Amino acid sequence: MNNSSGGILRALSFRNISAVYIFIIIFVVFSLWIPEKFLQIGVWRSLLDAEALTGLAAIAALIPLVAGSLNLAVGAQVGFSAILSAWFLSKAGLPIAIQLPVVVLMGALIGFVTALVITRLKVEPIIATLGMSSILLAGMAAVSNSQQILGLGPDYRMIATTQFGGITVPVYVLLIVAVITWYVLERTPIGRRLYAVGYNPEAAHLAGVGVERLRIATLTAGGAIAALAGALLTSRINAGDPTVGPSFLLPALTAVFLGSTQFKGGRFNVWGTVVAMYVLAVGIKGLQLAGSPSWVNNLFYGIALLLAVALSQWERTARRGSAIGRLLRRRQPVGPGQG
Amino acid sequence: MAVSTPLLRVTGLVKRFPSLVALDHLDLDVHGGEVVAVVGHNGSGKSTLVKILAGAYTADDGSVALAESTDLHFIHQNLALIGELSAVENLGLANGRGAAAAAPFRSTEERARTRELIERFGAGFDIDRPVRELTPAQRAVIAISRALEGWTHPANVIVLDEPTESLHRNEVEVLFAAVRQLAAEGAGVIFVSHRLDEVLDLADRVVVLRDGSKVADEPVTEIDQARLVELITGDAGAVVGDAQSAGRRNEDAGPVLRVRGLRGATVDGLDLELYPGEVVGLAGVLGSGREAVPSLLYGAAPSEAREYTVAGQSYARRSPKASLARGIAFVPGDRGRLGAILEMSARENLTLPQLRTLTGPFGNILMKEERDETDGAMAAYQVRPPLAEQKFTLFSGGNQQKVVIARALRDDPSLLLLDEPTQGVDIGAKATIYETIDAAAARGTAVLVSSSDDKELMRLCDRVIVMRDGRMAAELSGANLTERRLVSEGYGFA
Numbered sequence: 001m002n003n004s005s006g007g008i009l010r011a012l013s014f015r016n017i018s019a020v021y022i023f024i025i026i027f028v029v030f031s032l033w034i035p036e037k038f039l040q041i042g043v044w045r046s047l048l049d050a051e052a053l054t055g056l057a058a059i060a061a062l063i064p065l066v067a068g069s070l071n072l073a074v075g076a077q078v079g080f081s082a083i084l085s086a087w088f089l090s091k092a093g094l095p096i097a098i099q100l101p102v103v104v105l106m107g108a109l110i111g112f113v114t115a116l117v118i119t120r121l122k123v124e125p126i127i128a129t130l131g132m133s134s135i136l137l138a139g140m141a142a143v144s145n146s147q148q149i150l151g152l153g154p155d156y157r158m159i160a161t162t163q164f165g166g167i168t169v170p171v172y173v174l175l176i177v178a179v180i181t182w183y184v185l186e187r188t189p190i191g192r193r194l195y196a197v198g199y200n201p202e203a204a205h206l207a208g209v210g211v212e213r214l215r216i217a218t219l220t221a222g223g224a225i226a227a228l229a230g231a232l233l234t235s236r237i238n239a240g241d242p243t244v245g246p247s248f249l250l251p252a253l254t255a256v257f258l259g260s261t262q263f264k265g266g267r268f269n270v271w272g273t274v275v276a277m278y279v280l281a282v283g284i285k286g287l288q289l290a291g292s293p294s295w296v297n298n299l300f301y302g303i304a305l306l307l308a309v310a311l312s313q314w315e316r317t318a319r320r321g322s323a324i325g326r327l328l329r330r331r332q333p334v335g336p337g338q339g
Numbered sequence: 340m341a342v343s344t345p346l347l348r349v350t351g352l353v354k355r356f357p358s359l360v361a362l363d364h365l366d367l368d369v370h371g372g373e374v375v376a377v378v379g380h381n382g383s384g385k386s387t388l389v390k391i392l393a394g395a396y397t398a399d400d401g402s403v404a405l406a407e408s409t410d411l412h413f414i415h416q417n418l419a420l421i422g423e424l425s426a427v428e429n430l431g432l433a434n435g436r437g438a439a440a441a442a443p444f445r446s447t448e449e450r451a452r453t454r455e456l457i458e459r460f461g462a463g464f465d466i467d468r469p470v471r472e473l474t475p476a477q478r479a480v481i482a483i484s485r486a487l488e489g490w491t492h493p494a495n496v497i498v499l500d501e502p503t504e505s506l507h508r509n510e511v512e513v514l515f516a517a518v519r520q521l522a523a524e525g526a527g528v529i530f531v532s533h534r535l536d537e538v539l540d541l542a543d544r545v546v547v548l549r550d551g552s553k554v555a556d557e558p559v560t561e562i563d564q565a566r567l568v569e570l571i572t573g574d575a576g577a578v579v580g581d582a583q584s585a586g587r588r589n590e591d592a593g594p595v596l597r598v599r600g601l602r603g604a605t606v607d608g609l610d611l612e613l614y615p616g617e618v619v620g621l622a623g624v625l626g627s628g629r630e631a632v633p634s635l636l637y638g639a640a641p642s643e644a645r646e647y648t649v650a651g652q653s654y655a656r657r658s659p660k661a662s663l664a665r666g667i668a669f670v671p672g673d674r675g676r677l678g679a680i681l682e683m684s685a686r687e688n689l690t691l692p693q694l695r696t697l698t699g700p701f702g703n704i705l706m707k708e709e710r711d712e713t714d715g716a717m718a719a720y721q722v723r724p725p726l727a728e729q730k731f732t733l734f735s736g737g738n739q740q741k742v743v744i745a746r747a748l749r750d751d752p753s754l755l756l757l758d759e760p761t762q763g764v765d766i767g768a769k770a771t772i773y774e775t776i777d778a779a780a781a782r783g784t785a786v787l788v789s790s791s792d793d794k795e796l797m798r799l800c801d802r803v804i805v806m807r808d809g810r811m812a813a814e815l816s817g818a819n820l821t822e823r824r825l826v827s828e829g830y831g832f833a
Binding site: 183187188189190192193195196199200202203204205206207208209210266267 | 637639659660662663664669671676677678679680681682683687690691692693694695697698702703704746
């Protein structure tokens with residue numbers, strides 16, 4: 001079991017890195033089908049750039065989910081922050097250096113309030129974030145009048161479009177946020193406790209883990225990251241667009257769930273999420289370039305989400321099944337005669 | 340009445356499990372009009388018998404035969420009622436299968452039927468109230484009424500499996516009146532209980548099981564409490580706690596834990612003092628408060644106390660985190676749900692409560708130190724296989740429990756609280772766990788063990804506190820610490 005060749009084989013198994021194999025399949029299919037459109041460096045560069053924000057939204061959903069809170073408001077959080085950002089710049093006339101931190105703080109506050117609803121009012125996360133999502137959508141419509149907010153000034157656009165080595169700033173932001181998240185989740189006691197809370201809050205509580213505080217912290221951090229994505233979104237399209245943000249929800253959640261089947265054997269994790277997100281984006285891009293209608297996006301993400309969750313469930317039950325089988329082989333359950 | 344052919348005849352029933360024979364050629368007859376009590380200790384085979392009758396287990400040998408057109412009905416401990424529904428609705432649940440299930444129910448008729456069923460037992464209460472608002476005894480009457488729904492004649496057999504578990508003493512009478520009436524109408528009743536006074540009160544005949552065999556089958560008039568305890572425990576009167584557990588208690592530094600008037604859950608005023616190096620047991624039947632004490636002391640459930648001091652320091656705002664900081668460790672009884680994170684590895688479970696000692700300068704977990712430490716713990720506590728990276732679920736029950744106990748002992752606690760430390764643990768692992776607990780006490784840890792296994796308490800403990808109705812009923816040590824005393828004090832006929 002412990003020899004290294006077995007370890008390498010397992011690391012390269014379809015089960016462990018299925019997204020990589022799916023990527024290869026997608027790549028080969030579209031390279032043969034539409035090589036003149038698909039194999040363009042510009043396509044790939046813009047993909048990397050455009051999807052960096054999806055990646056941030058996915059990490060914003062990932063962090064609370066590790067501690068057991070499914071966040072359905074993540075799209076609305078991105079959208080609300082995008083509108084807020086545009087409004088601060090064009091209507092309130094705040095300088096960028098103040099606007100950006102204020103938007104991120106507001107995002108954190110929204111996450112914090114959601115967390116209080118979950119922990120103090122004991123509302124299930126899925127309901128609390130659904131309600132919060134609706135409130136934020138209303139807020140977006142109210143602030144923007146359901147129209148694009150333009151006139152952000154010439155400078156703000158530079159944040160998201162400046163390139164270093166041919167790669168835009170949002171990609172670097174994603175990389176930095178991902179590395180920090182990875183470090184905290186995988187290398188610190190906080191991360192260890194977060195997973196424990198997500199798996200079994202009662203047992204974690206008995207092990208001395210501050211369950212509520214950690215839950216609040218994850219939703220707050222997720223809110224701040226979603227707000228960062230929103231601010232970058234506004235910079236990228238140089239306008240506050242009330243229709244774009246909510247569409248981040250599905251790709252983000254799909255990436256998180258598909259990502260949980262990668263690398264870490266069923267655990268939600270950052271690199272699985274980022275890789276899954278880009279693989280899915282490449283698939284969508286290929287379909288778009290091949291001329292498929294735009295509703296295929298929703299179809300693709302919907303199917304991918306269902307498959308991803310089914311895959312992770314299957315993996316879990318398959319493992320449980322083998323565990324039970326092993327127990328039964330070792331010895332029959334003790335104690336039926338008791339009581 | 341008893342001369343007729345029995346309604347239920349059990350012949351030569353055998354049920355084997357790999358580690359024990361749960362039922363060994365059991366014969367049992369139940370006639371119409373009689374109440375037969377089945378009593379016995381944990382592991383005596385009485386619940387195996389009920390499970391075979393209910394069809395949950397298949398017998399390895401022997402037969403269960405019912406008289407013609409006789410049905411078998413069960414009332415289980417939890418009654419299986421839906422708390423939010425009324426009596427009428429609960430009784431109606433069984434009605435209208437198939438296409439009839441979609442037809443509108445006829446409420447007037449159902450209500451009349453419900454009232455009739457319930458009034459048979461002389462019980463009058465609001466049949467439209469959600470049953471969770473009723474008293475436990477009223478709920479028991481509804482459960483019996485539901486079991487009677489559809490009886491075309493009274494000569495059926497009804498099995499009551501620990502039905503008085505959740506009832507107060509005065510409510511038991513309501514239930515018993517209902518049962519007596521059933522029997523008077525010609526039904527056969529099997530009454531499984533560990534409350535011996537109730538058995539003597541209700542039953543016509545008592546069947547005592549021990550180690551899977553029937554050791555007595557006598558009319559209740561031929562038997563008294565003392566004889567019953569003797570039959571249940573066998574000739575275990577002379578067994579005392581083993582020698583090595585004597586005299587470990589160290590009183591020099593005062594008690595580790597001193598509690599006055601502990602209240603919460605089923606505990607209603609318990610005083611407790613624990614000294615370094617001693618192992619103290621908590622015994623008592625389920626519901627006596629025995630099972631709630633460790634989690635209350637640990638702060639896992641809310642509790643009140645007039646005085647609660649740890650090593651002389653008052654400890655008021657109790658929580659698991661604060662308890663760990665004061666050197667109190669807890670091993671919960673429900674290992675899968677509370678004791679560990681099943682999805683994590685043994686290593687991650689072992690270090691979860693205390694990661695500070697393994698944290699590096701950048702807030703990072705020192706992976707190598709952690710691995711070294713947990714590898715050492717896996718070996719020291721004889722976990723099989725000694726693979727710290729293996730997922731917790733993949734270990735057997737006994738080895739899971741070794742990991743949970745290793746975790747509790749990792750920081751050398753001054754007080755170790757154990758709830759059912761060997762539940763679902765095989766014999767080999769049991770011995771290892773006992774040695775581990777002995778060793779912890781020898782190092783000066785005060786240990787409190789709550790257990791339903793009297794042999795375990797006698798093996799481990801210097802003294803045992805027997806609880807009844809949330810309070811201490813007796814404290815046994817030395818020559819008084821016998822299985823017979825544990826049983827009789829627990830049942831309350833000392």
